[in-house]
Amino acid sequence: MLNKNFYLILIISLVFAISFWIGFNVNLLPAEASINAPIYDELFKILFIIGLIIFIGMTIAVIYSLFKFRKRNDQIGDGIALEGNLSLEIVWTIIPSIIVLLIGLYSYNIYDRMGGMKELNHNHEMMSSNTEKIWAGISQTSDNEISINNLSIEVSAMQFAFLFNYPKGNFISGELHVPVDQKVSMKMESKDVIHAFWVPEFRIKQDIIPGQPTILNFTPTKVGKYPIICAELCGPYHGGMRASIIVEEESDYNEWFNKNKKQEVNL
Amino acid sequence: MTISIDPQKTNNESLQPKGWLRYFSFSLDHKVIGIQYLVCGFLFYLIGGTLASAIRIELASPMSDFMPRDVYNQVLTLHGTIMIFLWIVPVVNGAFGNYLIPFYVGARDMAFPRLNAVAFWLIPPSGLMLVASYFVEGAAQAGWTAYPPLSITTPQSGQIIWILSVLLLGGSSIFGGINFIATIIKLRRPGLKLMQLPMYCWAMLGTSLLVVLSTPVLAGTLILLSFDIIANTGFFNPVLGGNVVVYQHLFWFYSHPAVYIMVLPAFGLVSEILPVHARKPLFGYTTMVFSIMGIVVLGLVVWAHHMFTSGTPPWMRLFFTIATAFIAVPTGIKFFNWVATLWGGKISINSAMLFSCGFIINFVFGGITGVALAQVPFDIHVHDTYFVVAHFHYIVYGGTVFIIFSSIYHWFPKVTGKMLNEKLGIFHFIITFIGFNLCFAPQHWLGLNGMPRRVAEYDPQFQFVNQISSLGALLMAISTIPFLINVFLSVRNGKKAGDNPWNALTPEWLTSSPPPVENWEGEAPLVEEPYGYGKKLSEQK
Numbered sequence: 001m002l003n004k005n006f007y008l009i010l011i012i013s014l015v016f017a018i019s020f021w022i023g024f025n026v027n028l029l030p031a032e033a034s035i036n037a038p039i040y041d042e043l044f045k046i047l048f049i050i051g052l053i054i055f056i057g058m059t060i061a062v063i064y065s066l067f068k069f070r071k072r073n074d075q076i077g078d079g080i081a082l083e084g085n086l087s088l089e090i091v092w093t094i095i096p097s098i099i100v101l102l103i104g105l106y107s108y109n110i111y112d113r114m115g116g117m118k119e120l121n122h123n124h125e126m127m128s129s130n131t132e133k134i135w136a137g138i139s140q141t142s143d144n145e146i147s148i149n150n151l152s153i154e155v156s157a158m159q160f161a162f163l164f165n166y167p168k169g170n171f172i173s174g175e176l177h178v179p180v181d182q183k184v185s186m187k188m189e190s191k192d193v194i195h196a197f198w199v200p201e202f203r204i205k206q207d208i209i210p211g212q213p214t215i216l217n218f219t220p221t222k223v224g225k226y227p228i229i230c231a232e233l234c235g236p237y238h239g240g241m242r243a244s245i246i247v248e249e250e251s252d253y254n255e256w257f258n259k260n261k262k263q264e265v266n267l
Numbered sequence: 268m269t270i271s272i273d274p275q276k277t278n279n280e281s282l283q284p285k286g287w288l289r290y291f292s293f294s295l296d297h298k299v300i301g302i303q304y305l306v307c308g309f310l311f312y313l314i315g316g317t318l319a320s321a322i323r324i325e326l327a328s329p330m331s332d333f334m335p336r337d338v339y340n341q342v343l344t345l346h347g348t349i350m351i352f353l354w355i356v357p358v359v360n361g362a363f364g365n366y367l368i369p370f371y372v373g374a375r376d377m378a379f380p381r382l383n384a385v386a387f388w389l390i391p392p393s394g395l396m397l398v399a400s401y402f403v404e405g406a407a408q409a410g411w412t413a414y415p416p417l418s419i420t421t422p423q424s425g426q427i428i429w430i431l432s433v434l435l436l437g438g439s440s441i442f443g444g445i446n447f448i449a450t451i452i453k454l455r456r457p458g459l460k461l462m463q464l465p466m467y468c469w470a471m472l473g474t475s476l477l478v479v480l481s482t483p484v485l486a487g488t489l490i491l492l493s494f495d496i497i498a499n500t501g502f503f504n505p506v507l508g509g510n511v512v513v514y515q516h517l518f519w520f521y522s523h524p525a526v527y528i529m530v531l532p533a534f535g536l537v538s539e540i541l542p543v544h545a546r547k548p549l550f551g552y553t554t555m556v557f558s559i560m561g562i563v564v565l566g567l568v569v570w571a572h573h574m575f576t577s578g579t580p581p582w583m584r585l586f587f588t589i590a591t592a593f594i595a596v597p598t599g600i601k602f603f604n605w606v607a608t609l610w611g612g613k614i615s616i617n618s619a620m621l622f623s624c625g626f627i628i629n630f631v632f633g634g635i636t637g638v639a640l641a642q643v644p645f646d647i648h649v650h651d652t653y654f655v656v657a658h659f660h661y662i663v664y665g666g667t668v669f670i671i672f673s674s675i676y677h678w679f680p681k682v683t684g685k686m687l688n689e690k691l692g693i694f695h696f697i698i699t700f701i702g703f704n705l706c707f708a709p710q711h712w713l714g715l716n717g718m719p720r721r722v723a724e725y726d727p728q729f730q731f732v733n734q735i736s737s738l739g740a741l742l743m744a745i746s747t748i749p750f751l752i753n754v755f756l757s758v759r760n761g762k763k764a765g766d767n768p769w770n771a772l773t774p775e776w777l778t779s780s781p782p783p784v785e786n787w788e789g790e791a792p793l794v795e796e797p798y799g800y801g802k803k804l805s806e807q808k
Contacts, residue, residue, distance in 0.1 A: 028711075028712055028715050028716075029715055029716070030715070030716050030717060039644075040644060040645075040648060043642065043644055043645060044645065047638075047639045047642070047645065051635040051636070051638075051639065054631065054635055055631055055632055055635055058602065058606065058627070058628070058631045059628050059631070061606045061610075062606060062609070062624050062627050062628060065606065065609040065610055065612075065614065066609070066614060066616060066620075066624060069545070069609065069610065069611060069612050069613065069614050070613075070614050070615075070616055071546075071613040071614055071615050071616075075613055077546075077613070077801075078546035078547065078613060078800040078801040079545060079546045079547040079611050079612035079613045079800065079801055080547065080611050080612075080801050081547075081548055081799070081800065081801030081802050082547065082548065082550065082611065082801075083548045083549075083550070083551075083552065083798075084550055084551040084552065084553070084554070085550075085551075085607075088603075088607070089551050089554045089600070089604075092599065092600060092603040093554075093596065093600055096595060096596050096599045096600075097593075097596050100592045100593055100595050100596060100638065103592060103638065103642065104588060104589045104592050104642075107588065107642035107643065107644055107645065108585060108588075110642075110644045111584075111585075111642075111643050111644045114644055116581055116584070116643065116644065192416065192420065193414075193416045193417040193420060194414055194416070194417065194511060194577075196576060196651060198651075198719065200648070200715075200716060200717035203647070203648040204647060204648070205576050205647050205648060205650055205651075206576055206647075207576050207577045207578070209505075209511060209512065209577065209578055210416060210505040210506075210511065211505030211508075211509075211510070211511065212505075212510075212511075212512065212578050214578060227717065227726075229717060229719055230719070231576075231650070231651040231652065231719040231720075232414075232651055233340070233409065233410045233414070233417065233720075233721040234417060235340075235417065235421070236335075236336035236337040236339075236340060236408075237336060238340075238719075238721060238722060239331065239336070239719075239721075239722030239723045239724040239725065240331075240724060
């Protein structure tokens with residue numbers, strides 16, 4: 001009996017060790033380029049390790065049973081008439097419930113750190129208009145910060161392109177330029193069907209819906225050029241609906257901004 | 268004057284065709300209807316599989332070069348619709364339900380045989396209509412979810428035919444659901460208690476409750492959508508003040524339970540197959556029943572997890588995260604119980620057993636990615652990517668379709684009186700299992716790294732992994748060949764099975780194989796312990 005328990009404990013610790021090793025050493029995710037990304041990757045790692053432990057454990061249990069309890073040629077009759085075991089059932093109801101509950105609380109914490117539970121707001125002027133009701137999105141900043149130092153951009157999506165309107169410079173661009181480490185607040189609306197704004201390196205996605213503006217806030221942390229991908233089926237050229245987000249140093253951004261900005265016409 | 272119908276006259280055998288012609292008639296025999304569902308479903312599976320192969324050929328190269336882009340969208344829409352509404356739902360519910368439920372409750376037929384036949388005969392015309400819509404103005408091309416405004420703005424005739432077809436299939440499903448509930452509750456043989464029923468009855472009771480509660484919502488939604496298309500109403504059309512997010516709520520109120528409509532019957536079937544081939548009682552019967560009902564209740568309140576990136580307020584996202592994640596608990600209980608059923612048994616390693624074990628491994632994998640997807644912050648990155656495509660194929664193909672094959676190997680001797688060839692069966696399992704995992708496991712990585720779903724073109728950096736996936740799809744396509752050969756050879760000159768080749772205890776095996784028209788020559792047997800393996804009952808045989 002002691003021997004049996006020893007092997008069981010050995011196998012369980014091996015499964016844990018392998019899962020942790022894979023979880024910490026195998027990277028399945030693209031580069032991290034926003035404040036959201038490392039928070040997301042932390043959640044991913046935890047879920048990946050728990051998932052591996054359960055999957056490897058269950059697979060070993062099934063394959064072991066098939067070998068250990070297979071019917072030999074000389075055997076007749078049935079297996080043991082075991083119809084259930086109440087304490088076992090209680091154990092495998094309560095343990096998964098606790099795991100699921102902990103994962104839920106943890107992911108709530110992650111979502112809160114991403115700013116998902118904050119009040120959604122673009123800026124105060126827009127909220128005052130009655131016709132516009134903000135429905136959803138990710139907000140990374142509180143109300144007060146928004147109006148002070150946010151870069152506000154208005155995104156409109158259509159079959160099959162994104163357009164980025166910089167209200168401060170009064171111009172529209174097909175490429176999204178943002179300065180690194182600067183909070184960006186986007187109000188998005190579609191002109192025709194549903195689209196979605198997705199930057200894999202930022203780990204953010206938000207549908208762009210006709211008739212209902214949505215909000216997406218993020219802070220890029222790494223200079224570079226990343227793809228903006230439409231993730232909602234929007235028609236025949238859905239696969240080609242791409243744009244780029246260019247994260248650059250503040251001086252480079254200002255240069256680009258000043259080059260494109262429309263001068264106020266003075267009479 | 269009252270009209271009295273003599274049941275013996277209406278069921279007069281001499282009026283019904285005999286032999287193989289029965290399967291092309293408006294037969295009222297539940298066994299004939301079950302086989303009609305199965306064969307019809309399998310033919311649509313071949314069509315849906317051909318479409319899937321076309322998708323994987325297109326995706327073997329990064330450019331959109333195999334078919335025009337709008338045709339690609341039609342193909343993916345038809346693939347999803349056919350596989351769900353014409354293959355999986357009719358087969359796990361209609362085919363096995365009709366064949367097995369009357370045996371399990373000790374009845375001679377279903378409660379409403381004519382309704383049953385009508386439910387089946389709605390399927391071939393609506394399926395043909397759906398496929399034929401390709402030749403009109405192009406089939407529907409807004410995906411199987413048909414989200415407006417895309418479904419309103421794409422060519423209309425295809426979308427309208429799609430709506431009509433899904434409405435008919437939904438009607439068929441509701442008729443079937445009502446019939447199963449009535450049969451299980453009211454037609455039980457005297458003396459047979461609810462808690463003595465084989466597990467598949469409980470699974471079908473739960474499934475049918477979901478069908479009856481949620482399918483009418485889909486029907487209503489699609490009728491409103493068709494008004495928007497034909498009559499220019501503005502329910503979901505934002506140009507006329509409609510709300511596109513409301514459609515998504517209504518659609519997923521059916522379509523998430525639809526996942527359980529596809530999966531719960533498979534849970535029931537595997538609970539019948541494992542005890543027979545492991546020679547052990549089903550572990551934890553009572554908790555299995557409660558976990559099915561738990562899944563039914565929870566399954567109705569999780570729909571918005573498909574909409575975490577749409578217009579949903581934060582509190583709603585949180586509620587649906589927790590509700591969704593908790594489905595893992597009753598589902599987990601079932602998987603632990605199945606492994607415990609295997610534990611200490613005397614397991615025959617045959618095709619039915621291998622497909623069932625493949626199901627356990629695949630489904631656990633799909634379930635784990637499902638719990639991850641339930642977490643809002645996790646879902647926001649991978650929603651609408653190939654990660655989701657991989658996840659739900661692990662559930663519906665790795666899960667349910669594996670169980671459909673397992674069930675065919677298990678009940679083929681019952682239906683035909685012949686055995687399927689085991690060597691071909693094991694070969695079929697091996698290439699299906701390898702092909703399936705090769706096709707869908709790499710797609711998780713694609714989704715995480717930036718490949719959205721429903722695209723005909725993608726970044727060249729994803730080409731190698733997509734080609735592995737396409738190779739897996741090729742193996743899956745090839746795997747149907749040994750299966751078809753096996754079925755055709757075995758029907759003609761397979762080994763004689765005898766009445767009960769597996770020495771099983773569930774009631775369908777306590778009659779001849781194939782069974783007579785009204786199931787039993789004499790009175791239906793009272794089976795109080797359908798899983799009484801290891802007790803004297805089965806040792807005697």
